[in-house]
Amino acid sequence: MPQLVFAVAAFVGTHFLLSHPLRAPIVGRVGERGFMGIYSLVAFATLGWVYLAWQGVPEQAPLWPVGDGLWAVATLIMLLASVLLVGSLIGNPALPDPDAAAKPVPAARGVYAVTRHPMMWAFGLWALAHILVYPTPAQVVLAVGIAILALVGAALQDSKKRVLQPERWREWEARTSYLPFAAIAAGRARFGGFRPHDLAGGVVVWLAATWAHIPLAGWAAGIWRWVGA
Structure with missing residues (x-):
């Protein structure tokens, strides 16, 4: 259960960080396409973590x-x-x-x-x-x-x-x-x-x-x- 909390927090938190305060500086360094690649990678990785954590929760x-x-x-x-x-x-x-x-x-x-x-x-x-x-x-x-x-x-x-x-x-x-x-x-x-x-x-x-x-x-x-x- 703690892992699910951390996974959901990571999924939500990285979305907000990448969509708002970190977007402009990252785009400035790697461009729009590079940013979208980083954003997609982080999103899929954290979503996968959520899925694995969810699967690992025992029946409640x-x-x-x-x-x-x-x-x-x-x-x-x-x-x-x-x-x-x-x-x-x-x-x-x-x-x-x-x-x-x-x-x-x-x-x-x-x-x-x-x-x-x-x-x-x-x-x-x-x-x-x-x-x-x-x-x-x-x-x-x-x-x-x-x-x-x-x-x-x-x-x-x-x-x-x-x-x-x-x-x-x-x-x-x-x-x-x-x-x-x-x-x-x-x-x-x-x-x-x-x-x-x-x-x-x-x-x-x-x-x-x-x-x-x-x-x-x-x-x-x-x-x-x-x-x-």
Whole structure:
């Protein structure tokens, strides 16, 4: 178990260090392609360490009982996470775009009305759902690491974008929110405007990902716990 804690900390910590304070000096020495090679090597090495440490953890008792109520909550959380993830893949101002400066700042609709970081919150919600229904100490360590990587990473991304695209990003921040539904609650955005692929694609991913637990993990997750497969 201590090895898993160290491995997750190494995976998350090296990502933050290489993505932010160490990126510029390394790029200055070895160039962008060299940096990407170093980044990929470190990422795969630490991820491999996480996998090996996870495999070495003995079977653990859950920290609390898990019944149908928690499974229902986690299932709905994963549906929201799936919609956010699929919706974030198209038209996401946070993703790299060399032509971003020439484009108008988009309206906050669909998943972007919910949060300006739908992809990151999808991973954060994934972590929460798995802690709820698989509450072993090892799972909590892994899920918390993923949540920190996603949600702290989103905040750091805001800081970086303010430097790279000061006017554009501040306007985008004024229309949206970091926290889910905060812009809607404040009246800066309106709920709705989801594109067909946001909802349909999200449902497909949700159904497929939860069904995949049956052959991969040996137990049913999501709605498959109740409807069968």
